[in-house]
Amino acid sequence: MAFKGQIVIDTEHCKGCGVCVEACPMKCIEISKNVNSKGYNYTHTVNDKCIGCASCAIVCPDGVISVYKVKC
């Protein structure tokens, strides 16, 4: 059974610390070149390999990541 996931990042509250980038086992998060209104380079997803494990959301210090997951 495989799972497919999608994360939604609240980019305005993201501080771009990069802890989620390290935690992601599928390497689908990277720090963006763009900045939010506070000047932080927020994180974004770069591919659709997400499996919805929620590792990124669990280590996110600011709780900006919501995780959605479906069976496929």
Added chain:
Amino acid sequence: MANLDIVKPENLVYTKTKVLTDNVMHYCPGCGHGTAHRIIAEVIDEMGIQDKTIGVSPVGCSVLAYNYFDVDFQEAAHGRAPAVATAIKRLNPDCFVFTYQGDGDLAAIGTAETIHAANRGENITMVFINNGIYGMTGGQMAPTTLVGMKSATTPYGRRVDLNGYPLRITELLATLPGTYYVTRQSVHTPANVRKAKAAIRKAFENQKLQKGLSFVEICSSCNSGWKMTPVQANKWMEENMFPNYPLGDIKVDGKLCENITADRLVLDHPLTVVNK
């Protein structure tokens, strides 16, 4: 890129708990305080005790913790959170009372309150965030700073002959009969966050048993104080902090764990010397 078909309320598996407010935390990017706040809030949410939880916030980086938790909060004088929590718990025995303190607050100025609250066996939960440095004031040496670790007041590294040994207050409290649960956890990887959350859950549930104080130390990085990126700081913490502050339960259900020997409680000094 985004698979928006999946983004539906019924597929939601994880989002920020409602026990935390929507305020943006003032902590530095990558600070473990945010994660620690979130797991405490999640435990409060899962136990359904939001309306009868009272927190006590310290002085330090987490002085504004009451802005982020949607539960009752009391601000204590520097280091006095366990004393304030004692009064709150004795006056409201049905409430769940926790203190949230950093190492400057709990292990330096508040050592007396901490040790006596633990020795009295108050039925409170204490969450201790240990980052080995005074974060808020600009990275000065704390009692928990490692031997050899550079800080604003020990620019050549902490010296034992001048600055003494790192204070391992968690081991110290484990030897007191008043503590019921003593553990050390960390929040730098998903697995450690899950373990820390389980420990906090246990610490809150112990309040129902009325058997004594529950103490959870959470090792956290202070990337601003340590002058590193958040990811480097987490790695540095793993390599240097954990040999001095080993993770795991020390005392469970009022008994020292089997793997906790006298040598482990009283580490042979000098401890691992770090070079940073």
